[in-house]
Amino acid sequence: MQKWHWPTPNGLPPFHISIVVICSILLLALSASMVEISYNRIVNGWRPMVDFLGHLLVTPDWSYLGQLGAKMLETVEMTVLATAIATIVSVPVGILAAENASPHPFVYRIMREVLSFARALPELVWALVFVSAVGLGPLPGVMALAFVTVGFMAKFIAESIEVVGKGAVEGIQSTGGGRLQTIMFAIMPQALPDFAGTLLYILDHNLRAAAILGLVGAGGIGYDMVISMRMFEYDRIIMIAISIYLIVTLLDRLSDKLRKRIIHGKVNVIR
Amino acid sequence: MVKSMLSANHAMAGLEGRPRNLFPVWLSLILIVLWRITVDLDIDFSTLAYGVSDMGEYFSRYRTPDFSRISTYLELILQTLATAFWGTVFALIVSVVLAPLAARNLSPHPLIYRLSREMLNFMRAMPDLLLALLFVAAIGLGPLAGIIALSIHTAGFLGKFFAESLERVDGGVYEALEAVGAGFLQTVMFAGWPSINREFVGYTLYIMDRNVRAASVLGLVGAGGIGLELNEALALFRYDRASAIMILIITVIIVIDHLSSYLRKKLN
Numbered sequence: 001m002q003k004w005h006w007p008t009p010n011g012l013p014p015f016h017i018s019i020v021v022i023c024s025i026l027l028l029a030l031s032a033s034m035v036e037i038s039y040n041r042i043v044n045g046w047r048p049m050v051d052f053l054g055h056l057l058v059t060p061d062w063s064y065l066g067q068l069g070a071k072m073l074e075t076v077e078m079t080v081l082a083t084a085i086a087t088i089v090s091v092p093v094g095i096l097a098a099e100n101a102s103p104h105p106f107v108y109r110i111m112r113e114v115l116s117f118a119r120a121l122p123e124l125v126w127a128l129v130f131v132s133a134v135g136l137g138p139l140p141g142v143m144a145l146a147f148v149t150v151g152f153m154a155k156f157i158a159e160s161i162e163v164v165g166k167g168a169v170e171g172i173q174s175t176g177g178g179r180l181q182t183i184m185f186a187i188m189p190q191a192l193p194d195f196a197g198t199l200l201y202i203l204d205h206n207l208r209a210a211a212i213l214g215l216v217g218a219g220g221i222g223y224d225m226v227i228s229m230r231m232f233e234y235d236r237i238i239m240i241a242i243s244i245y246l247i248v249t250l251l252d253r254l255s256d257k258l259r260k261r262i263i264h265g266k267v268n269v270i271r
Numbered sequence: 272m273v274k275s276m277l278s279a280n281h282a283m284a285g286l287e288g289r290p291r292n293l294f295p296v297w298l299s300l301i302l303i304v305l306w307r308i309t310v311d312l313d314i315d316f317s318t319l320a321y322g323v324s325d326m327g328e329y330f331s332r333y334r335t336p337d338f339s340r341i342s343t344y345l346e347l348i349l350q351t352l353a354t355a356f357w358g359t360v361f362a363l364i365v366s367v368v369l370a371p372l373a374a375r376n377l378s379p380h381p382l383i384y385r386l387s388r389e390m391l392n393f394m395r396a397m398p399d400l401l402l403a404l405l406f407v408a409a410i411g412l413g414p415l416a417g418i419i420a421l422s423i424h425t426a427g428f429l430g431k432f433f434a435e436s437l438e439r440v441d442g443g444v445y446e447a448l449e450a451v452g453a454g455f456l457q458t459v460m461f462a463g464w465p466s467i468n469r470e471f472v473g474y475t476l477y478i479m480d481r482n483v484r485a486a487s488v489l490g491l492v493g494a495g496g497i498g499l500e501l502n503e504a505l506a507l508f509r510y511d512r513a514s515a516i517m518i519l520i521i522t523v524i525i526v527i528d529h530l531s532s533y534l535r536k537k538l539n
Binding site: 006007024027028031034035036037041045048049051052053073074077078080081084116117119120121122124125128129132133134137138139142208209211212215216219222225226229237240241244245248249252 | 301304305308309311312313314325326329330349350353354356357360392393395396397398400401404405408409410411413414415418461484485487488491492495498501502505508513517520521524525528
């Protein structure tokens with residue numbers, strides 16, 4: 001193969017890229033023992049993996065289909081309910097956490113910190129906490145999902161409010177509109193397409209999260225997943241995995257289409 | 272729901288004079304659906320209201336964090352970080368290979384494009400904990416299962432993000448390289464990646480961030496990290512320990528969060 005000549009003065013890869021790559025490799029090497037990666041493990045790790053994949057090639061347990069459907073429905077319902085609760089909470093919180101709509105810089109700062117706290121821990125940790133507080137079932141799952149979602153959604157909402165054009169805001173203010181009126185008629189309509197994009201993204205994320213909340217007994221399909229794993233019921237595992245894949249993909253496609261229709265791809269949710 | 276709301280909006284745009292306001296109709300429909308869901312899930316929010324004082328008592332148990340096992344926790348936190356890092360690096364490698372194949376304007380063949388897109392979709396659709404559960408069963412307990420799970424799941428995300436960024440690059444940039452006789456690899460290497468270097472770093476940082484969060488719960492299924500310790504503390508009703516662990520996790524995640532947003536700001 002012909003030797004590559006990088007488009008730099010000396011033909012070598014740029015300095016900063018080389019540094020990052022070398023440092024990463026060093027870090028990987030240093031932490032290898034910590035994560036129990038060794039030559040031996042990699043060489044001998046293939047066999048159990050192949051064996052396991054072989055186990056997965058079984059005929060699905062069709063009698064489980066009914067229960068699977070019920071559990072998947074529960075998962076979706078938890079997602080929708082948690083997202084709805086989070087939306088109701090997030091809109092006012094997001095307004096308070098937006099620099100240009102917040103009544104006071106102090107409120108803005110506090111709100112931002114609270115949101116960053118809510119975002120810090122994964123849903124599953126909150127689910128653990130809420131399960132030991134209110135007991136097993138979908139309720140702690142919905143609570144955990146809604147709590148973390150507020151952290152994300154209110155932040156996204158606040159950010160989309162912050163980039164709203166000044167013109168409409170001044171327009172409303174110049175006709176004597178108060179704070180609430182400004183928010184209602186100048187800020188909200190401009191931030192709305194962004195909201196829709198955010199909502200779809202969050203719904204997507206929450207569905208995945210809801211699917212695993214059952215691991216700690218917080219409702220949804222996750223519980224069945226763990227149980228059938230413990231019982232080595234591969235014929236059920238495979239059904240659960242496929243149904244999660246199907247439903248997540250379905251929502252993904254749907255939200256992609258909707259998002260394109262709403263915003264013509266101009267919103268970038270992840271900043 | 273949003274779709275129907277949109278079509279309602281379009282319909283309203285076509286009318287003259289004051290449009291019919293369909294908002295109350297949609298709102299009540301949404302509320303009915305939500306009410307049906309609460310009934311179906313057997314969630315009773317009134318118990319929550321009764322329970323507020325109990326909840327206060329419950330959360331007060333977390334008030335006195337017990338840091339006596341701090342060295343174990345720190346070690347596990349380091350393991351969590353290492354798991355996230357390894358997972359991110361693997362995901363990066365996989366997605367750097369797959370993304371150019373999954374970018375419509377770069378992919379050597381429409382079939383390869385479709386196939387790699389589907390592959391990325393599949394990787395993304397599987398929740399990381401489900402994958403971790405599977406890999407723990409396959410290769411045994413430990414962080415390696417977590418690393419594989421994280422890298423598969425997030426390679427799906429990164430690959431999709433990169434592919435979309437590569438698709439947004441101006442076609443002229445690719446043409447220029449092809450015009451001087453560059454092959455697929457050279458076009459990708461010297462026109463593709465350099466054009467999206469900012470997004471590249473941004474998305475990678477976002478995924479690293481996300482992986483630290485995810486790695487902190489991988490222990491629940493035995494895939495290494497601090498999660499197992501937290502689970503055990505709660506199972507033994509050692510709220511003081513659980514509180515200490517949660518404080519540590521929150522601190523680490525917030526530090527990483529600030530670090531990555533600082534790096535991102537510096538890049539722009």
